[in-house]
Amino acid sequence: METPEHPFEHTKDQNILLSEEAQYYLQKAGQWANFLSIIGFIVTGFTVIGALFVGTVFTNAAKINPMMPYPAMMGSIMSGFYLSFAVFNFFFSLYLYQFGSKVKEGILYSNTGQMTVAFGKLKSFFKLWGIATIVIIILYILIFIGAIVFAASIGSAMHTGGGSAL
Secondary structure (H helix, E strand, C coil), X not given: CCCCCXXXXXXXXXXXXXXXXXXXXXXXXXXXXXXXXXXXXXXXXXXXXXXXXXXXXXXXXXXXXXXXXXXXXXHHHHHHHHHHHHHHHHHHHHHHXXXXXXXXXXXXXXXHHHHXXXXXXXXXXXXXXXXXHHHHHHHHHHHHHHHHHHHXXXXXXXXXXXXCCC
């Protein structure tokens, strides 16, 4: 049995009519989505610049003191983190911008196709937000477990006499 691309295709003859008030709310939501997405694009740009700057600063710090190679490595890690954040932020902003633009066009021209695309972009935004939330929760759990293991190993070392006494 073939699954349709859109699960609600069988209800095409049933239309949803939006009241003037609902259209107004969607239009305002689209305006806010555009505003927030533009701010997001600006933040993404600054984050990319920051990633390049942080990498350069840490690399130059390693050149000043060649006996300490860790700053160069830390710069690469920080740059990677900043760039990863920038990529996520870019897609959040892109989906919001596309939603805002399409919902505005859909309401202005009473275009159901544009509204469908707009809601598809909104779905993509929330899907990405959900994935990012799951990843962040997993990272928090791993950090928490790592902190417990670290504290237990330090406590064990101090208890067995492996630690230095002050």
